[in-house]
Amino acid sequence: MKCLVLFPPQSMPENPYLSTPIIKGILNANGHDTDVMDINLSFYNYILNPEFIKKTLNNLFVDYEKNAEEIFNQYDESKCISEYPEDFQNKYLKYKKIKEIDKQQASEQIDQVENCVKIIKAGTKTYLKKDVMLARINIWTLLGYLFLPYFDVKALNDKYFYFIRNFEQLNEFIVDESKNIFYKFYEDIIPEMIEKNPDYIGISICAQSQLLPGLTLAMLLKQKTKAHINIGGSYFSRLKETVQNRPEIFKRFIDTIIYEEGEKPILELMKYLEGKTDIEKVPNLIYLKDGKVQINERTKTMPLNELPPPDFSDLPIDSYYTDEIILPLLAERGCYWAKCTFCDVCYTGNKYDFKDPSKIVSEIIELQKTVNFSKVFFVCEAMSSAYLRKLSNEILKSPLKINFMIYTRIEKEFTEELLKLAKSAGLVEMLWGVESVNERILKLMNKTKFTDKAERLEIIKTAHKLGIENTCFLMLGFPTETKEEAMETINFAKENAEYIKSPLLAKYLVKEHSPISEKFKEYSISEIGDKDEFDLFYYSHQTVEGMTYEESGELVNDFLQELYTSGEIPFANLHDAAFSSTFWGF
Numbered sequence: 001m002k003c004l005v006l007f008p009p010q011s012m013p014e015n016p017y018l019s020t021p022i023i024k025g026i027l028n029a030n031g032h033d034t035d036v037m038d039i040n041l042s043f044y045n046y047i048l049n050p051e052f053i054k055k056t057l058n059n060l061f062v063d064y065e066k067n068a069e070e071i072f073n074q075y076d077e078s079k080c081i082s083e084y085p086e087d088f089q090n091k092y093l094k095y096k097k098i099k100e101i102d103k104q105q106a107s108e109q110i111d112q113v114e115n116c117v118k119i120i121k122a123g124t125k126t127y128l129k130k131d132v133m134l135a136r137i138n139i140w141t142l143l144g145y146l147f148l149p150y151f152d153v154k155a156l157n158d159k160y161f162y163f164i165r166n167f168e169q170l171n172e173f174i175v176d177e178s179k180n181i182f183y184k185f186y187e188d189i190i191p192e193m194i195e196k197n198p199d200y201i202g203i204s205i206c207a208q209s210q211l212l213p214g215l216t217l218a219m220l221l222k223q224k225t226k227a228h229i230n231i232g233g234s235y236f237s238r239l240k241e242t243v244q245n246r247p248e249i250f251k252r253f254i255d256t257i258i259y260e261e262g263e264k265p266i267l268e269l270m271k272y273l274e275g276k277t278d279i280e281k282v283p284n285l286i287y288l289k290d291g292k293v294q295i296n297e298r299t300k301t302m303p304l305n306e307l308p309p310p311d312f313s314d315l316p317i318d319s320y321y322t323d324e325i326i327l328p329l330l331a332e333r334g335c336y337w338a339k340c341t342f343c344d345v346c347y348t349g350n351k352y353d354f355k356d357p358s359k360i361v362s363e364i365i366e367l368q369k370t371v372n373f374s375k376v377f378f379v380c381e382a383m384s385s386a387y388l389r390k391l392s393n394e395i396l397k398s399p400l401k402i403n404f405m406i407y408t409r410i411e412k413e414f415t416e417e418l419l420k421l422a423k424s425a426g427l428v429e430m431l432w433g434v435e436s437v438n439e440r441i442l443k444l445m446n447k448t449k450f451t452d453k454a455e456r457l458e459i460i461k462t463a464h465k466l467g468i469e470n471t472c473f474l475m476l477g478f479p480t481e482t483k484e485e486a487m488e489t490i491n492f493a494k495e496n497a498e499y500i501k502s503p504l505l506a507k508y509l510v511k512e513h514s515p516i517s518e519k520f521k522e523y524s525i526s527e528i529g530d531k532d533e534f535d536l537f538y539y540s541h542q543t544v545e546g547m548t549y550e551e552s553g554e555l556v557n558d559f560l561q562e563l564y565t566s567g568e569i570p571f572a573n574l575h576d577a578a579f580s581s582t583f584w585g586f
Ligand code: SF4
Pocket: 335, 336, 337, 338, 339, 340, 343, 344, 345, 381, 382, 409, 433, 447
């Protein structure tokens, strides 16, 4: 079969993603000629173009001249904007933002865009360098202009709501070209996809920010080709229920969805497309039959040791928005701990699995021969100390010279001796799931049994002392958490800024399939969002005690505001990931 696998916008265009190279690896290894395209990267190249931005701004001003006055006249200043219908609010706020644009300044910013892109590509490691920061602010402002015509979609985000709340809304934005920035771009890039003449097109959707662009792409491809359009990626795995009641998804956008891990199912899907098996026999497949959505049984995941190496050969590695390519690789799958009450990692029932360290070391050595990268990011949920030890020993035994980063959580087993060993093997950064430093909250989260604040800090300090950078994920607004408890976590980050490269703050959200969502009342949550209003994965929730979602959002915003405007919190080498998705316009 001739296959084409696509990674749609919107994600950060700073590094390649792993999902499509994994699928290319497995399809090619099984005789299917497969191409991969990073449409996300192409999208940013397309829109960060002076001519495109000028044209968008001109259209904005024309729209403003034609329609703004009428909207402003309808607005009664004595009333609060939130008293108006949502459609009016969006129009009013959009025209207000257009009014604020200084045309002269915008024109200078547009003239600078190519230079800013060069600066960002040459210096993403050091966000606090003044020229990089200024370039980023310029690009951020221009992206803000570019998305203004589609303000209805963005406005939802501005109000602490999710990007798109439900399928009805998603559908509305997909089909309405005036609310969908991706149409024009796709019109220009789809001929390149069609030229490849694929029998199968897979679209990898791993995040909510890819839903609108991913399904728009699927719809246009379905209209323009006879190829089988299939969605894979982790996002739809969590939307099985939503999809089950939405046969229109299959009529309008796609042919099939593969839920959960796709390696075995995609090979069976190929057999079905070649006429060698029945669709009912393709595991993990969702499709339409006789007008009804069918969900086939899941199969066991392919052991990581049997998975061929990911194939990055189609990706334009030197074009990403970075000066340092970090290659994502999978060493472990699932989570060895798997007990945190807010986390949905266990929802598939798949057991923790890992790739033999010697195998992964050989794969990296092979990849180094063809791909130009300087670091590896093991994108596992949380690397265990035992695996880190085996991996480090294996690297040290081999000729491999590489720097690597890991996600993990703070455990006693990360001793100075282990961290020294890992450092000598190339460990340069640990992204810790710290979440909170308050003992009561950590216990409620079931994050760890190791809750002593001072001892936990000691591990972070030791890593810092050895030259390993620390990024800390922090979560605010866990059910029943008070403002004082949340401040304890914020103050921990501020007071220990010299040991922390970057603090990544997030607001707690109830995740469907997490232990809390099953018994939310036990966590003093009075209700979780109406499934009809929020059918795209995340729930909203109301708390009986502790901070509300909005209050925790304000704490996060205050912290970021302080961080970025006063510059008084001296984090060691601030990485912008906390702001990155906002920065890239999603
Ligand atoms: S939050 Fe991290 S450590 Fe906790 S269960 Fe989920 S993946 Fe594992």
